[in-house]
Amino acid sequence: MSAPRLTVEGLQVGFGDGASRQRIIDGLDLRIEDGEAVALVGESGCGKSLTARAIAGLLPPHAWTEGRVVLGGLDLNTLPPARLRALRGEEIGFIFQDPISALNPLFTVGEQIAERLRWHGGLGRRAAWARAVALMEEVGIPDAAARARVYPHQLSGGMRQRIVIAIAIACDPSLLIADEPTTALDVTTQAQIMALIAASQRARRMALLLITHDLALVAQAVDRVLVMYAGQIVEALDVEALYGESGAGAKHPYTRALLCASPSGVPGAPLKGIPGAVVTPARYPVGCRFADRCRWADDDCRRAPIPLVDGVRCEAPDGGAPC
Amino acid sequence: MLSLKGLRVRYETPRGPFEAVRGVDLEIEAGAFFGLVGESGCGKSSLGRAALRLEPIAGGQIIAFGEDITHAPPRRLRAFRQRAAMIFQDPYASFNPRRTILDAVMEPLRLHRPGPAAAQRDAARALLARVGLSPELEARRPHALSGGQLQRAAIARALALEPALIVADEAVSALDVSVQAEIVQLLKALRAERGLTYLFIAHNLHLVAQICDRVGVMYAGALVEVAAPEEIFTRPRHPYTRALIDAAPSAHRRAQPVTPPRLVDLGPASSGCAFAPRCPQAHAACLRDAPALAARGGGLVACYTPL
Ligand SMILES: Nc1ncnc2c1ncn2[C@@H]1O[C@H](COP(=O)(O)OP(=O)(O)OP(=O)(O)O)[C@@H](O)[C@H]1O
Ligand SMILES: Nc1ncnc2c1ncn2[C@@H]1O[C@H](COP(=O)(O)OP(=O)(O)O)[C@@H](O)[C@H]1O
Ligand code: SF4
Ligand code: SF4
Ligand SMILES: [Mg+2]
Ligand SMILES: [Mg+2]
Numbered sequence: 001m002s003a004p005r006l007t008v009e010g011l012q013v014g015f016g017d018g019a020s021r022q023r024i025i026d027g028l029d030l031r032i033e034d035g036e037a038v039a040l041v042g043e044s045g046c047g048k049s050l051t052a053r054a055i056a057g058l059l060p061p062h063a064w065t066e067g068r069v070v071l072g073g074l075d076l077n078t079l080p081p082a083r084l085r086a087l088r089g090e091e092i093g094f095i096f097q098d099p100i101s102a103l104n105p106l107f108t109v110g111e112q113i114a115e116r117l118r119w120h121g122g123l124g125r126r127a128a129w130a131r132a133v134a135l136m137e138e139v140g141i142p143d144a145a146a147r148a149r150v151y152p153h154q155l156s157g158g159m160r161q162r163i164v165i166a167i168a169i170a171c172d173p174s175l176l177i178a179d180e181p182t183t184a185l186d187v188t189t190q191a192q193i194m195a196l197i198a199a200s201q202r203a204r205r206m207a208l209l210l211i212t213h214d215l216a217l218v219a220q221a222v223d224r225v226l227v228m229y230a231g232q233i234v235e236a237l238d239v240e241a242l243y244g245e246s247g248a249g250a251k252h253p254y255t256r257a258l259l260c261a262s263p264s265g266v267p268g269a270p271l272k273g274i275p276g277a278v279v280t281p282a283r284y285p286v287g288c289r290f291a292d293r294c295r296w297a298d299d300d301c302r303r304a305p306i307p308l309v310d311g312v313r314c315e316a317p318d319g320g321a322p323c
Numbered sequence: 324m325l326s327l328k329g330l331r332v333r334y335e336t337p338r339g340p341f342e343a344v345r346g347v348d349l350e351i352e353a354g355a356f357f358g359l360v361g362e363s364g365c366g367k368s369s370l371g372r373a374a375l376r377l378e379p380i381a382g383g384q385i386i387a388f389g390e391d392i393t394h395a396p397p398r399r400l401r402a403f404r405q406r407a408a409m410i411f412q413d414p415y416a417s418f419n420p421r422r423t424i425l426d427a428v429m430e431p432l433r434l435h436r437p438g439p440a441a442a443q444r445d446a447a448r449a450l451l452a453r454v455g456l457s458p459e460l461e462a463r464r465p466h467a468l469s470g471g472q473l474q475r476a477a478i479a480r481a482l483a484l485e486p487a488l489i490v491a492d493e494a495v496s497a498l499d500v501s502v503q504a505e506i507v508q509l510l511k512a513l514r515a516e517r518g519l520t521y522l523f524i525a526h527n528l529h530l531v532a533q534i535c536d537r538v539g540v541m542y543a544g545a546l547v548e549v550a551a552p553e554e555i556f557t558r559p560r561h562p563y564t565r566a567l568i569d570a571a572p573s574a575h576r577r578a579q580p581v582t583p584p585r586l587v588d589l590g591p592a593s594s595g596c597a598f599a600p601r602c603p604q605a606h607a608a609c610l611r612d613a614p615a616l617a618a619r620g621g622g623l624v625a626c627y628t629p630l
Contacts, residue, residue, distance in 0.1 A: 044470075078610075135517045157363070189363065191570040213499050215574035216433040261504040264572035265529035267552035273505030277469060 003073050004031040005207035006175055011052045021181035024281045025050055026231040037208040039218040040230035048211045057088050068128035080117040089120040093168030095181035099160035103152040103168045109163045110148025115183045120171045158189035179211045194221055215262050226253045232280050236311040251312045253294045256322035324353040324520050331382035332373045339505050343369040345544035358535030359524045366544040371490045375407050408481035412493035414473035418465040424476050425461040431483040450479040471502035479515045490522045528571045533555040540564045543597035550622025560619050560629040563598050
């Protein structure tokens with residue numbers, strides 16, 4: 001079997017140093033094969049974006065990071081900075097949550113796609129422009145040749161996000177990272193954008209890391225789901241396991257609680273929230289980080305760190321219908 | 324409780340007038356949890372704001388609490404607005420960043436219920452407690468609260484004048500599902516306790532079908548279907564409702580990968596059914612006149628050949 005497209009081992013991300021040093025992502029492992037789509041799911045603040053940015057080399061300057069990130073067999077820690085930047089530009093496509101801030105208001109959208117192709121794809125001016133228009137067609141923008149000449153603010157939110165996708169896939173990356181790509185969009189546009197991301201991922205056989213807080217979005221887009229809580233993976237499961245006997249395959253209380261909080265559309269069915277909030281990094285406890293919100297928590301859960309065993313980080317994993 | 328008759332909302336734009344709400348008839352009964360869904364830009368917010376006379380009314384009538392308020396003068400409007408409140412999607416934008424949470428909740432009381440400050444403070448504190456915010460949060464400013472906490476504060480503020488009607492515009496859309504579910508529970512409990520009526524605007528059809536007792540589906544400024552959630556969800560009659568349901572992602576069922584649709588440029592508004600350009604079953608008659616809402620099953624649908 002070939003090496004995985006992406007391997008992350010013992011990833012740590014944090015801020016500050018000395019007494020104010022704070023670890024937010026705490027020894028995270030993940031691997032994605034070529035052509036495989038994986039979702040990273042969890043509530044806001046649990047560390048999804050920091051994980052994505054650490055992989056793509058887009059952390060804010062005051063962040064520190066440790067651990068290994070191996071992309072297509074190359075250990076990124078061992079590469080010189082210039083080589084690293086070039087590699088990331090060519091091999092990783094990144095789709096941001098907010099298409100407005102991801103685009104430059106001063107350049108036409110065609111120029112922004114072409115710029116990427118010239119910089120990282122080595123194309124000449126005219127070839128880059130032609131390719132930019134073709135990419136806009138590929139992401140479903142009608143009348144692409146004319147629309148390539150407009151500025152971001154002249155497009156709808158859904159069209160802007162399509163441009164961001166075109167930029168992300170422009171250099172044929174082998175890994176696409178999408179951080180909450182549809183949160184800023186309405187539901188019909190959301191569905192279209194998810195379908196577009198899933199279709200490009202399959203057509204181009206890219207590895208996909210889809211980041212979302214919404215389990216509803218993973219249904220048609222991914223093969224595997226990693227559930228994240230307070231800087232750790234708490235459960236790893238095949239997407240089928242989520243749906244089987246209405247979520248019977250999910251074993252971690254947090255995954256199960258997320259399922260019960262997701263609307264099913266069944267009139268009158270209970271909709272159960274998860275009381276409380278994600279524990280902040282400054283207060284990560286020794287034991288299970290979900291304990292203060294878990295209805296099954298007992299002393300065993302709080303004593304010591306809980307290891308990830310058979311894809312579940314829980315003392316007493318459960319099964320059966322979750323709600 | 325609230326009745327809209329042929330309501331129209333028109334905005335003046337640099338490119339000429341634009342009608343965002345195009346003749347909406349709607350009855351919301353006292354105590355209802357009425358859900359309004361539809362895609363971005365279809366006019367949900369314009370309708371919700373117009374119902375509270377917060378937008379210019381270009382035609383039709385608004386009857387609230389048995390009174391025609393379509394052209395009510397400012398004084399009567401002021402009285403009306405004490406009985407109706409609004410909650411928005413982005414709580415950070417609806418709070419003054421420099422005032423404390425307690426201050427913000429006291430504000431409507433200060434304006435409309437003159438009295439001793441101590442009594443107002445007690446009332447505001449009781450409201451904050453009721454929406455589940457601990458007292459240590461009352462002295463904080465909006466940005467020191469999470470989105471969910473601040474939305475609770477927004478609900479407390481909306482309740483201050485003991486309104487009978489609340490228009491909630493995408494009030495839970497920006498929140499994590501875990502928090503969204505909790506806020507929805509709170510809204511439901513408050514309805515039972517205080518006899519509230521809701522116009523709950525959202526784009527998540529699954530959420531609306533699950534929690535509301537009547538659902539309206541809006542397309543291009545008009546209602547295309549109104550029915551009980553069971554009907555909407557299991558037997559949609561309008562082709563657009565069907566499309567919305569099919570597009571709605573769910574955490575509870577595996578969806579097949581779909582072919583991403585190409586966007587199409589819509590032509591100028593025509594005289595026929597507004598949905599015709601996207602309707603899989605459009606026929607010649609659909610292009611001539613727009614279909615009106617008509618009774619069908621237990622609900623209303625605006626289509627010549629309902630499903
Ligand atoms: N103040 C305004 N001036 C001009 N046009 C407006 C104004 N407010 C809204 N519109 C237009 O009216 C239409 C309906 O807008 P509205 O905000 O009611 O939509 P919505 O259904 O609430 O959408 P969303 O789901 O995105 O909130 C849109 O085309 C919008 O651009
Ligand atoms: N630039 C930053 N400086 C300090 N703390 C940060 C920064 N960015 C994120 N954090 C903290 O890291 C944690 C995880 O954040 P993030 O990765 O953005 O979560 P998610 O994407 O899952 O919502 C949060 O506690 C957040 O407050
Ligand atoms: S380890 Fe204990 S507290 Fe943590 S999720 Fe499992 S049962 Fe709940
Ligand atoms: S009236 Fe015609 S075009 Fe409009 S929804 Fe019905 S079938 Fe489709
Ligand atoms: Mg994030
Ligand atoms: Mg709106």
